[in-house]
Amino acid sequence: MSLLGDIPWDLVVIQSINGIVTGMILALVASGLTLIFGIMEVVNFAHGELFMLGAYIGVVVLTAGGSFWLALLSATFVIALLGAALQIVTLRPLLGRDPLTTILVTFGVSLVLQNYALWQFGPVARKIREPISGHFALLYLQYPWYRLVIAALSAALIGALYLFLRYGRYGVWIRATTQDRVMAEAMGIPVTSVHTAVFAIGAGLAAASGVLFGPLVGVNHTMGLDWVLKAFIVVVVGGMGNLGGSIAASIFISLLEAYASIWVSPSQAIIFSSLVLILTLLFRPTGLFVPTPK
Amino acid sequence: MSSTHGKIYWTAFLVIIALLTVAPLVLPEFWRRFLTEILIWGLLAMSSDLLIGYTGMVSFGHSAFFGLGMYGAAAALLAVKPPSLGLAILYGLAGSAGVALFVAYFSTRLRDIYFSITTLIFAQIFYVVIFTWTEVTGGENGLSFSRPVLGLAGIYTVPFTTTTLHWFILFVVALSYLLLRRITQSPFGMVLQSIRENEARTRAIGYPVERYKMIAVMLSGLFAGLAGVLYAVQNRFAAPDFVYFLVSGEVVIYNVMGGIGTLLGPIVGAAFFLGLREFFSRVFPYLAAAFNLPQIAEFPYLIPVGVIFIAMVIFLPQGLLGFMRRWLNE
Numbered sequence: 001m002s003l004l005g006d007i008p009w010d011l012v013v014i015q016s017i018n019g020i021v022t023g024m025i026l027a028l029v030a031s032g033l034t035l036i037f038g039i040m041e042v043v044n045f046a047h048g049e050l051f052m053l054g055a056y057i058g059v060v061v062l063t064a065g066g067s068f069w070l071a072l073l074s075a076t077f078v079i080a081l082l083g084a085a086l087q088i089v090t091l092r093p094l095l096g097r098d099p100l101t102t103i104l105v106t107f108g109v110s111l112v113l114q115n116y117a118l119w120q121f122g123p124v125a126r127k128i129r130e131p132i133s134g135h136f137a138l139l140y141l142q143y144p145w146y147r148l149v150i151a152a153l154s155a156a157l158i159g160a161l162y163l164f165l166r167y168g169r170y171g172v173w174i175r176a177t178t179q180d181r182v183m184a185e186a187m188g189i190p191v192t193s194v195h196t197a198v199f200a201i202g203a204g205l206a207a208a209s210g211v212l213f214g215p216l217v218g219v220n221h222t223m224g225l226d227w228v229l230k231a232f233i234v235v236v237v238g239g240m241g242n243l244g245g246s247i248a249a250s251i252f253i254s255l256l257e258a259y260a261s262i263w264v265s266p267s268q269a270i271i272f273s274s275l276v277l278i279l280t281l282l283f284r285p286t287g288l289f290v291p292t293p294k
Numbered sequence: 295m296s297s298t299h300g301k302i303y304w305t306a307f308l309v310i311i312a313l314l315t316v317a318p319l320v321l322p323e324f325w326r327r328f329l330t331e332i333l334i335w336g337l338l339a340m341s342s343d344l345l346i347g348y349t350g351m352v353s354f355g356h357s358a359f360f361g362l363g364m365y366g367a368a369a370a371l372l373a374v375k376p377p378s379l380g381l382a383i384l385y386g387l388a389g390s391a392g393v394a395l396f397v398a399y400f401s402t403r404l405r406d407i408y409f410s411i412t413t414l415i416f417a418q419i420f421y422v423v424i425f426t427w428t429e430v431t432g433g434e435n436g437l438s439f440s441r442p443v444l445g446l447a448g449i450y451t452v453p454f455t456t457t458t459l460h461w462f463i464l465f466v467v468a469l470s471y472l473l474l475r476r477i478t479q480s481p482f483g484m485v486l487q488s489i490r491e492n493e494a495r496t497r498a499i500g501y502p503v504e505r506y507k508m509i510a511v512m513l514s515g516l517f518a519g520l521a522g523v524l525y526a527v528q529n530r531f532a533a534p535d536f537v538y539f540l541v542s543g544e545v546v547i548y549n550v551m552g553g554i555g556t557l558l559g560p561i562v563g564a565a566f567f568l569g570l571r572e573f574f575s576r577v578f579p580y581l582a583a584a585f586n587l588p589q590i591a592e593f594p595y596l597i598p599v600g601v602i603f604i605a606m607v608i609f610l611p612q613g614l615l616g617f618m619r620r621w622l623n624e
Binding site: 043090093094097099100101103104105107108109111112114115116118119229232233236240265267268270271274277278281282285 | 352354400403404406407408410411412414415416418419422423425426539543546547550592593594596597599600601603604607608611
């Protein structure tokens with residue numbers, strides 16, 4: 001009996017595709033998180049809650065009769081505005097204080113938002129209908145096209161973010177502020193507004209991923225918690241504040257969890273990604289994809 | 295330390311202990327349990343203050359130590375007949391010490407937020423293990439067991455009532471406070487505080503900073519495990535919910551509300567938080583009835599409590615007891 005023969009290749013193929021799909025969503029969540037960390041050293045504990053609220057806004061728009069794409073757009077804009085408001089009220093006063101205080105404040109924000117969702121929408125999970133219901137044959141499965149659309153849309157959003165940061169006028173402002181806050185301010189960049197804008201962008205990305213991911217699982221008030229933990233793992237493994245690294249790490253971690261759940265239950269799969277985190281911290285504390293450890 | 299300071303401090307200490315000793319005799323059943331619970335959560339928060347306030351490391355993983363103390367006690371109480379309090383404490387401390395060694399070894403290599411995130415993820419690993427390993431831990435339902443008796447087997451024992459339980463827990467918490475206070479004032483504690491103030495300089499002087507941090511995490515984990523044992527004995531069950539990272543978050547909230555680096559502050563913070571919780575979980579149903587607004591009856595108490603917490607981080611970062619931090623540590 002050979003070891004290779006024991007591997008269920010059909011499951012491996014299916015799980016590879018599943019892993020890439022979740023990986024792209026995770027990358028979308030994590031890119032907002034890492035952008036926010038990179039620019040203002042804020043560890044945004046409330047990121048998962050923004051993801052969850054985005055999904056709920058999607059539900060609200062859909063029940064009001066809007067289309068899925070309208071839901072996606074409105075969730076992104078509403079949560080981006082909410083993010084901007086949250087940043088101005090809770091994080092702006094903390095500028096210049098110990099970065100640890102930002103964890104505390106965003107933890108408080110996450111408690112408030114999560115309980116608000118529980119109160120407003122109740123404990124029963126809501127469902128978002130898939131905008132595309134077609135299937136294609138994958139081995140013996142009927143695989144939904146929608147999952148591939150999510151992966152493509154996430155990739156497109158991340159690509160747009162990259163192009164914006166690389167070539168956009170405001171994107172250059174953001175990168176300049178990340179590199180050197182004081183120098184950027186001296187050059188006339190309105191650093192405080194850049195901070196608010198970045199938080200809003202991150203929040204909007206989280207909300208968009210919430211709506212995109214909504215059809216795959218139910219929408220409920222605790223869905224953000226799992227995601228924020230996974231996004232933390234990704235952001236540390238990929239290197240804090242490193243956009244490319246966190247995208248690579250998202251795919252890597254999601255594939256790993258997908259393969260692991262062939263053999264163990266999906267809820268135990270997070271142990272494997274935690275092991276990757278431990279190994280990364282032991283051997284490459286600044287992240288797998290950061291070339292020179294400081 | 296001036297002698298008047300010592301006199302005032304110890305008089306106040308004894309007065310508070312005396313008040314807490316008398317309290318269960320006059321309070322109704324519900325508030326008696328409430329007070330005992332504050333002491334247990336206070337001990338947990340105090341243990342984490344050793345890291346947050348004195349070493350400058352914010353742990354988001356204290357639920358793991360607390361939970362393992364709980365499940366350790368559960369193991370002893372279920373395996374050994376008749377249930378023995380001493381063994382419960384011993385097993386609980388062993389459980390939390392094991393976890394603390396593991397967490398300390400890996401997480402102390404990191405600083406600041408990286409430390410916080412790592413402790414959080416570690417706690418989550420233990421949560422997943424406890425939640426899914428149903429044959430041993432009872433999974434989602436947890437374990438329930440009977441309460442041991444107080445005292446030394448064969449010499450003198452009394453059964454636990456809410457009053458004797460309160461006294462026992464008060465004794466353990468007061469003793470832990472004095473021990474932790476002694477630790478923070480010892481040369482070892484001074485090194486921890488110098489790590490908080492300037493890690494690079496402490497290392498340059500020649501102190502093995504990593505070893506000190508590891509010992510600090512382990513000590514903190516032991517006291518947190520002790521709190522877990524007390525909680526298990528009080529409530530006669532162990533559940534995975536207490537290992538979930540939201541518990542760790544609440545512990546950090548107690549610290550920040552009460553005032554870090556004071557040891558007593560976290561207990562005050564726990565009392566403040568739990569008091570607010572009781573207040574808001576009563577006031578909304580009351581308002582709903584008074585003003586005929588049924589939709590706010592179910593309003594979650596964590597929303598106003600969370601807002602108060604956020605406001606305190608921004609406007610009162612020293613916490614409630616922050617103003618007497620220096621005095622308490624003298």
